Amino acid sequence: MNQLTPSSGLRCANCGEELKGEFCHGCGQSIKSVIRPVSHMLEDAGDLFFHMDERIVHTLPPLYTKPGFLTLEYFSGRRVRYIAPFRLMFVFCLLAFFFLHLAISDAHFDTGSHAGAPAKDDVSALHAAATAEEVRTLYQGQMEELDAAKAAPDLPAPARAAIGLSQDMVRDAANRRLAELKADPITPDTNAETGAVKRSHRKANGWFVGPTTVDIAWLPDVVTRRLALGIAHFKANIAEVLDGGPGKAEAIRRISEGFFGVLPQTLLVMIPVFALILKLFYAFKRRLYMEHVIVALHSHAFLFISLLGLMLLGFAKDAIHPHFALGSTVILFVQMAMWAWMPVYLLIMQKRVYRQGWPMTLLKYWLIGSVYFWLVLFALCIAVVLGAAH
Known part of the structure; x- marks a missing residue:
């Protein structure tokens, strides 16, 4: 007659081998279960990335x-004490x-402002404006500064085109704040000269302000689109840096x-x-x-x-x-x-x-x-x- 005999110890849940440590010597599975409280999982995650246990004491000083x-x-094969x-x-x-x-x-x-307020020639000043009249005043001042910078006779064409882009950015920021204040927006017609100058310099330097297209037949479409987007961002950032206007810091x-x-x-x-x-x-x-x-x-x-x-x-x-x-x-x-x-x-x-x-x-x-x-x-x-x- 067959009789049941008690197990001499824990057995692996995967292969049934008797466990003699934290890992099964038959299949290698850990004795630890993944079905545990969240606190234990967070502890394991920290241990996985940082291993901030006693090994750091043995590792950092000699390193x-x-x-x-x-x-x-x-x-020499002595590794267990070290990270x-x-x-x-x-x-x-x-x-x-x-x-x-x-x-x-x-x-x-x-910004160097002790009170934490943005400078008047910063686009963030438009977002911090409390009234529509303040927005329009800041907008007018920034546009006049940009127009004055663009009027310089020795200004390179890329920088001149970048100033046009900065003016569009200032106008967009002002209109967003005016919309939040439920006021009438600033129309592009109020700065027609800026648009004309920008269009003229788009022909002179189309690389900075023209559309960006990447057409490489052997690359997937998603890669070419990502390249085109990256090049467009590169051109916009460099143009704003060369401009030196309110968009430079951003x-x-x-x-x-x-x-x-x-x-x-x-x-x-x-x-x-x-x-x-x-x-x-x-x-x-x-x-x-x-x-x-x-x-x-x-x-x-x-x-x-x-x-x-x-x-x-x-x-x-x-x-x-x-x-x-x-x-x-x-x-x-x-x-x-x-x-x-x-x-x-x-x-x-x-x-x-x-x-x-x-x-x-x-x-x-x-x-x-x-x-x-x-x-x-x-x-x-x-x-x-x-x-x-x-």
Whole structure:
């Protein structure tokens, strides 16, 4: 007669194998169920992206203070105590450029108004106007300034056409505010001369103000439409920047937003490129390409952590300078030491990882740095162009 025997332990819900850890040794499925409270799912999501557990204590100090130590640990197979290289680099890349974007935006797009009110020659002043009469007064003043700028005899044709576009933008902003105030709109006939000038310069420089079409037969229609839209945005942003009128600040803001939007992806592409450069310069070391990738990830992670630290110290210096000048001076010296440590760190890391003599290490360090500098500069130019198409 068959008898039921109690199970000696938990079994895998997928294949039935007896579990002896957090994962099944038969099929690899985790013992953790996905049917759990939302709080546990949020905790797992944070752990997936940041892994802010005890490993960060073992990872960050040696990464910043011991050049090459973490990379050599990975080469030796000792990995469980440390955060994975790609995750480490990716997280600090996003954090560094987030704070860099804040610093640059604060430096370039601050209107300087102590009361928080927009300048009178800014389009946002039209949106802040309280009455229809104020809207019309601001509109008239801005249009007169643009007309005066356009009347300059030595003004280039692209800038003249861009001023026409800016005038249309000012009129649209004024009409939107008048509609909100339930007042009569400003008709284009009140500025017929502007339209005539714009039409005449559309013929003179059709690339800036003419329609944008992209016709590449071997590309899908959705791609050509996206290219045409990006080129149109690029032309509009550049025209407003060349104009120097009220739309310039908004155009620069759009370009900056687009630039920082594509910058992390652009630098992520440069990681395998840098690893390929290392592979070429150290071809006789017989190291696998993935080993060079780990070197590239750790070196870039160090740079992003340094950039993040410099940004945070800069914010702290600006905050305490009015109250404690000596403290801000100390922070400045710390920042200078951090800037000096960055190239020294990379040199020592290259020496320890690839284990060549100092003369050869210095030569390759200079050659690799020169090649990579121009490649990064080219990548940044591409990012600026993509940002201008935002």
